[in-house]
Each structure stands twice: as structure tokens, then as C-alpha cells.
Amino acid sequence: MEQEIVKVFNEQHEEIGTATRSEVHEKGLWHETFHCWLVNEDYIYFQVRSSQKKDYPGLLDITAAGHLLAVETVESGIREVKEELGLQIDVQDVVKMGMTSCSIVSENMIDNEFCHVYIYPFEHDWNSFALQYEEVSGVVRARLNEAEAFFLGETTTLNIEGYEYFPDGQRVKIVRPVGTAQFVPYRELYVAHVIKFAREKIFNQTS
Numbered sequence: 001m002e003q004e005i006v007k008v009f010n011e012q013h014e015e016i017g018t019a020t021r022s023e024v025h026e027k028g029l030w031h032e033t034f035h036c037w038l039v040n041e042d043y044i045y046f047q048v049r050s051s052q053k054k055d056y057p058g059l060l061d062i063t064a065a066g067h068l069l070a071v072e073t074v075e076s077g078i079r080e081v082k083e084e085l086g087l088q089i090d091v092q093d094v095v096k097m098g099m100t101s102c103s104i105v106s107e108n109m110i111d112n113e114f115c116h117v118y119i120y121p122f123e124h125d126w127n128s129f130a131l132q133y134e135e136v137s138g139v140v141r142a143r144l145n146e147a148e149a150f151f152l153g154e155t156t157t158l159n160i161e162g163y164e165y166f167p168d169g170q171r172v173k174i175v176r177p178v179g180t181a182q183f184v185p186y187r188e189l190y191v192a193h194v195i196k197f198a199r200e201k202i203f204n205q206t207s
Contacts, residue, residue, distance in 0.1 A: 003020040005020060005021075006020075006067055007070045008030065008031060028110030030114060032068040032114045033067050033068060033113045033114070033116070034066055035117045036077070036080060037118070037120070037194050037198070038120050039195070040122050043143060044142055044144055044198070045140070046060040046063060046141070047060070047064065047085070047138070048060060048162075049061050049135070049136065053135070054108060055106065058137075060178065061184045065080060066084070068116070075091045078090070084135050085129050085130070085131060085132075086130025087120075094120045095119045097118060097119055097194065097197050098117060099117065100114075100187065102115050102187045117194065119202060126163055126171075129165065138165055140160040142158050142160050144195055144198075144199065147195055148195045151191040156179060161173070161174065
């Protein structure tokens with residue numbers, strides 16, 4: 001299997017070379033990723049990571065995300081939304097939030113990322129998704145105000161609803177409360193900042 005090649009950076013986000021995807025995780029090298037959050041005036045959406053995934057199987061994660069290859073521009077990352085969720089959107093449809101850094105050390109890897117964060121104002125229904133099953137097994141959502149309080153640490157559980165999807169076209173409804181252990185461990189307050197940006201800059205809401 002051909003290895004994906006990504007750009008490598010120092011901690012100041014200065015490009016210093018390239019490496020394979022496996023190398024950056026083994027050595028903790030800084031690299032770039034693309035995050036796209038689906039948000040509307042009422043809800044923020046999360047993907048359910050496939051149980052087949054090596055890292056964080058079954059946990060809730062950014063709606064669509066992936067590594068930027070060395071030959072790609074940041075805007076090329078929009079392909080992840082099509083690949084993972086089956087949504088055909090254009091880069092003009094998303095709102096750029098900015099870049100953040102994230103460092104996660106787990107048993108399997110050292111993941112040091114510069115994350116380019118975008119928000120897609122999502123107004124479609126559950127039938128819009130056609131998931132990449134080896135990557136994503138479901139999509140759920142949480143009310144924006146409840147999610148903001150949860151990710152600010154003001155509440156300990158968050159009510160989610162959505163569906164697990166299957167290759168034969170069937171789906172099973174998900175309705176349950178979850179805690180922080182059910183989410184991929186993001187940088188502190190990252191999701192709260194995404195929600196705040198969406199509410200204030202896109203939907204003109206005030207807390």
C-alpha cells in the first residue's frame with residue numbers, strides 16, 4: 001500500500017520537509033490537518049468513528065477531518081467531507097474559522113497537528129449522508145446551547161441524537177446521553193470555541 005506523504009513543520013509552523021503519515025505519528029512530527037464542522041443555528045454534528053479504526057474506534061469526533069497531503073492546498077481538504085460523509089460541497093460553501101494546534105499522545109501514536117478549521121452551515125436532512133464505512137459508522141447531533149455548556153465544562157453529560165448507518169442502506173436511531181469519555185480528546189475548549197465562532201460570526205447569535 002502506497003504511503004501518504006505529508007508536509008512536516010516545526011513548532012512555529014515553518015515547513016521543514018516531508019514524511020509519511022506513519023512517520024509523523026511515530027516520531028511526533030508536526031503536520032497539517034483539515035477539520036470541517038457541520039453546524040446550523042440549532043445543532044452541531046459529530047461523526048461516529050468506525051469500529052474498524054485503529055485509533056479511537058467508536059468515539060465521537062469532528063464531523064469530517066483528515067490529513068492534508070504534501071501536494072494539496074488547505075482548501076483541498078474539503079474532499080474529506082465528500083469522502084467521509086458523502087456530501088458534495090464546494091470550498092465556497094464553508095466558512096474559514098482559522099488554524100489551531102492540537103497535540104494528543106496515545107498508546108499508538110504522538111499526534112501533533114496544525115488544524116485548519118472550517119464550518120459548513122448544514123441545512124440538509126439525515127438522508128443526505130453516504131458514509132465511508134471503514135472511516136465513519138454514524139452521524140449524531142447535539143443542541144448548540146447544550147453542547148457549548150458541555151464543552152465549557154459546565155455540564156457533565158450531553159444529549160445526542162442521530163443514526164448509525166449500514167452498507168445495505170439500513171440505519172438505527174441513536175438517542176442517548178454521553179460524557180467526555182465518548183469523545184476523541186480534543187484540545188481543551190476547542191469545540192466550545194467552534195460553537196462560539198459559529199453562533200457569533202455565522203448565525204449572529206449571542207450567548
